Structures are given as structure tokens and as C-alpha cells.
Amino acid sequence: MKFTQTQQQRIIELDLTGEYVPEAKEREFTSVEKREEFFQKVEQKLIAINQERLMDFVKQRGRSSLRRTETSLVELLNQLDFTEVTTPIKLAQGHLKKMGIEQEDPLWKQVYWIDEGKYCLRPMLAPNLYYLLGYFANSLDKPIRIFEIGPCFRKESKGSKHLSEFTMLNLVELGPTTEDLTARLESLIEQIMSLLELDYELEEEESTVYNKTIDVLVDGVEVGSAAIGPHTLDRAWNISDPWVGVGFGVERLVMCKEEFNNIKRIGRSLIYQDGARLNI
Ligand code: ATP
Ligand code: MG
Numbered sequence: 001m002k003f004t005q006t007q008q009q010r011i012i013e014l015d016l017t018g019e020y021v022p023e024a025k026e027r028e029f030t031s032v033e034k035r036e037e038f039f040q041k042v043e044q045k046l047i048a049i050n051q052e053r054l055m056d057f058v059k060q061r062g063r064s065s066l067r068r069t070e071t072s073l074v075e076l077l078n079q080l081d082f083t084e085v086t087t088p089i090k091l092a093q094g095h096l097k098k099m100g101i102e103q104e105d106p107l108w109k110q111v112y113w114i115d116e117g118k119y120c121l122r123p124m125l126a127p128n129l130y131y132l133l134g135y136f137a138n139s140l141d142k143p144i145r146i147f148e149i150g151p152c153f154r155k156e157s158k159g160s161k162h163l164s165e166f167t168m169l170n171l172v173e174l175g176p177t178t179e180d181l182t183a184r185l186e187s188l189i190e191q192i193m194s195l196l197e198l199d200y201e202l203e204e205e206e207s208t209v210y211n212k213t214i215d216v217l218v219d220g221v222e223v224g225s226a227a228i229g230p231h232t233l234d235r236a237w238n239i240s241d242p243w244v245g246v247g248f249g250v251e252r253l254v255m256c257k258e259e260f261n262n263i264k265r266i267g268r269s270l271i272y273q274d275g276a277r278l279n280i
Contacts, residue, residue: 001032002027003024011023016053054273058273065266066274070167070250073250076195080145084149087125091127093118095131098127098233098236100233111155112155122152130239133237133243144173145173145174147170147171148168149167149168151167161252161263163264169247173188175242185226185245189246200218202215212227213225213227214226224248224252226244227245229245258275
């Protein structure tokens with residue numbers, strides 16, 4: 001006999017890195033007593049690991065991995081001459097439409113609408129960055145380098161890699177000094193990924209006739225998506241220069257870095273803090 005569904009679920013919830021998950025699913029027992037005895041041993045061990053991490057977080061660390069990662073990303077980008085901008089979480093419907101996202105788009109259905117649909121909780125940072133870039137492009141010399149790091153919201157069907165509230169880091173450079181935009185983009189991605197000491201692969205995908213998107217993958221998990229302009233959307237935002245940009249999910253980066261089995265450990269939560277499950 002195997003662990004019961006409830007026992008399997010409990011092990012998965014408590015197991016930070018997924019080390020015990022295959023055992024939870026596969027292990028066979030010859031009697032109920034043996035199974036219960038083994039389950040209790042595993043459960044106690046995992047509770048202790050979670051407690052230890054939680055105590056360490058509350059007593060010693062002062063900040064979660066997520067917040068620390070955000071800080072080190074901000075510091076790196078400042079060193080690379082990117083300026084951190086701060087824009088509203090509440091996004092006008094018109095600005096989402098200006099991104100080419102309309103009712104029939106799958107992303108539209110993932111949006112949390114507020115104020116009778118006039119606004120939404122931003123599902124991405126790109127519209128606000130586009131807006132500011134269009135403004136700065138009129139008055140400042142290029143290159144113009146800005147980024148934002150902050151909450152984004154998407155209705156997601158359940159899964160271990162999606163949160164309904166997550167933290168996006170989006171950077172954009174307008175008018176890079178080199179003509180080789182791909183090289184510039186790849187160099188920015190490389191600097192971020194090497195700061196985090198994460199091995200990654202780039203996967204190119206054609207999106208429209210003149211554009212491609214480049215996904216950043218860690219062990220097959222998408223941690224970021226990048227793009228190069230000019231893009232057909234640019235005109236609507238008063239942009240005419242070339243640009244490179246990339247958006248990372250910060251919880252995805254931390255999840256890969258810490259080898260956690262579920263992104264929920266990292267996100268805003270009352271069940272987990274800094275990866276550890278509260279004993280509830
Ligand atoms: P996915 O295909 O994994 O759902 P996406 O391609 O829709 O992601 P993008 O719009 O490219 O996501 O957003 C940029 C990055 O933001 C993603 O590469 C991912 O790291 C992160 N991200 C997107 N949606 C979520 C989510 N619901 N929870 C956590 N991170 C997310
Ligand atoms: Mg993507």
C-alpha cells in the first residue's frame with residue numbers, strides 16, 4: 001500500500017525542495033502501522049526543517065530571499081546606469097489596449113478589473129514603462145535606461161509556477177549605443193543571471209513579422225521574456241528609436257535559485273514566509 005492522498009499532499013506542502021515527493025508518491029508499505037510510523041517520521045523531520053528556516057528568517061535574516069534578490073537587482077541595475085521608476089499599480093484600460101491587448105486576447109481574461117472596468121491591477125509593467133519612455137524620449141539624450149520592480153497581477157489557473165500576485169522586474173534601454181541589439185540584450189541578461197549565479201538558456205521565438213521574443217529559461221522554467229524594438233506598438237507611445245527590454249518574474253528567479261518545488265513558497269503569503277511553511 002501507498003501513502004494516502006492526504007499524507008502525500010502533506011509531504012508535498014512541507015517539502016521545500018521536492019526531495020521527498022517521489023517517495024511520497026511511490027513508496028510501498030506492507031502494513032498500515034508501518035506506513036503511519038514512516039509518515040510521522042517524515043512529517044516531523046520536514047516540520048523541523050521548515051521551523052528551522054522560519055526561525056532563522058525571523059531571528060536572523062531580517063528580509064526574505066525575495067526582498068534581498070530585489071535589492072541586489074536594483075543595485076546591479078543602478079550600477080549599469082538604469083534608473084528605477086515607480087509607477088501606479090492601477091492601470092487604465094486604455095493603456096492595456098495600447099499594448100495591443102484586446103478582449104479576444106487570452107491575457108485579457110487574466111486581468112483583475114476594478115472601478116467598473118475602467119482600470120485594472122496591472123498584469124505587466126510594460127505599458128507604464130512605454131509611457132515614461134515616450135515622455136523621456138522627447139527631452140533626454142539617448143540611451144535612456146529605466147526599470148521598475150513591483151507587483152503585477154494575473155488570474156492564473158493553479159500551478160506550481162504561477163502566482164496571482166507576483167513581482168516583475170522590467171528593464172528597458174532606449175537607443176542603445178551599439179547597433180547589435182541582440183548582443184546588448186544578451187549582455188544585460190547575462191549580467192543579471194550571473195549576479196544570481198543561475199545557469200540559463202535563451203530560447204528565441206518569432207512573434208510577428210519583424211519581431212522576435214527571447215525567453216530566459218532555467219532548467220526549462222521560463223524566468224523572463226525579452227524583446228527588441230522597433231516594434232509595431234512603438235508609434236502609439238511616441239517611440240521611434242531602437243530598444244531592448246526584458247521582464248523577469250522575481251519569484252521565479254528565487255524559486256529556481258533556492259530549488260523550491262513551488263513558487264507559492266516565495267510569493268506574498270500567510271501560509272509561507274521566506275520559503276518555509278507555517279505549521280498550520
Ligand atoms: P508563462 O508563460 O510562464 O505564464 P508569460 O510568458 O505569460 O509566462 P510574461 O508575460 O512573459 O509571462 O512575463 C514575464 C515574466 O514574468 C515571465 O517570464 C515569468 O517569469 C513572470 N511571470 C509571468 N506570469 C507570472 C505569474 N503568474 N506568476 C509568477 N511569475 C510570472
Ligand atoms: Mg513570457
